[in-house]
Amino acid sequence: MSKNEFTVAQLLDRVNTVRVAEGNPRVRALVARVVSDLFKTIDEMDVTPDEFWAATDWLSRLGASGQMGLITAGLGFDRLLDIKLDEADAQAGRAAGTPRAIEGPLYVPGAPLSKGEAWLSEDSPSKGEVFVMEGRVLDIDGKPVANALMDVWHANEVGGYSHFFPGLKEFELRRKIETDAQGRYRFRSVLPPGYAIPPNSPTSELFDALGRHGHRPAHVHFFIVAPGLRTLTTQINVPGDTYLDDDFAFATRDGLVIDLKRIAAPAGYESLGIAAGTQVALSTFDFVMQKARDDDEASPLTRMARVATA
Ligand SMILES: [Fe+2]
Helix, strand or coil, X not given: CCCCCCCHHHHHHHHHHCCCCCCCHHHHHHHHHHHHHHHHHHHHCCCCHHHHHHHHHHHHHHHHHCCHHHHHHHCCHHHHHHHHHHHHHHHCCCCCCCCCCCCCCCCCCCXXXXXXXXXXXXXXXXXXXXXEEEEEEEECCCXXXXXXXXXXXXXXXXXXXXXXXXXXXXXXXXXXXXXXXXXXXXXXXXXXXXXXXXXXXHHHHHHHHHCCCCXXXXXXXXXXXXXXXXXXXEEEECCCCCCCCCCCCCCCCCCCECCCEEEECCXXXXXXXXXXXXXXXXXXXXXXXXXXXXXXXXXXXXHHHHHHCC
């Protein structure tokens, strides 16, 4: 029998078993599964060489574009991981508190920290309604959580995030707020609209080919850390958005669509630059955090920071 002429099955076996060292058994098992599934796909769907090389060219361009995080969200993987965590919580009898939601690929550490309140748009020319969101961070027993650290970030009126979109200042529309002794937070910003994936990009190429839109409804991201509590990654949605129930990233969740009241601001918001009588879109929202089972669940690291330091 030839050592160098293979059937498909023999080739697959060689690919998945040949090695000169132990390597990482988990990585070996996962790659073997993925490669086996792709061999099967190529075989059963008669993938042509042109199709295969077009796909690898697309993946190369996707990697170079930094848009991998859009593709994982748009193909449902971010929500899948949240559903798996929700299922594990339900099985363990700990499905409580504010629902988790996807982190997205656009978190940046190091936003300016302030106590109790912040003005996200203070240094921003962004246009839009004056938006005030306030409330408390609570544990699942309803106890206020003092000194919780809340990162909040969102896009500007054209869907751009600072750090990723040209022309924005370093931490524009990003702040970190430490809750006060009563667990309270509040912030002022501009009410963000929804946004879409970048046109003429590897991401839009795929979504055009799939006949899908790439719109996300208006949302604001949160990442909240507190000692002894399970780190909460979530986002709130602005009500009334066309794509509220048709998010390209499948990230809208019941319980995270805020109530918005358009009111004339009462006195008490002057420290956020809001004179009494100013028209504001006001939302009151309490975040409820679970107790952490261990230090890892209370980790101050975001999704990507966790794997970068692993
Ligand atoms: Fe976002």
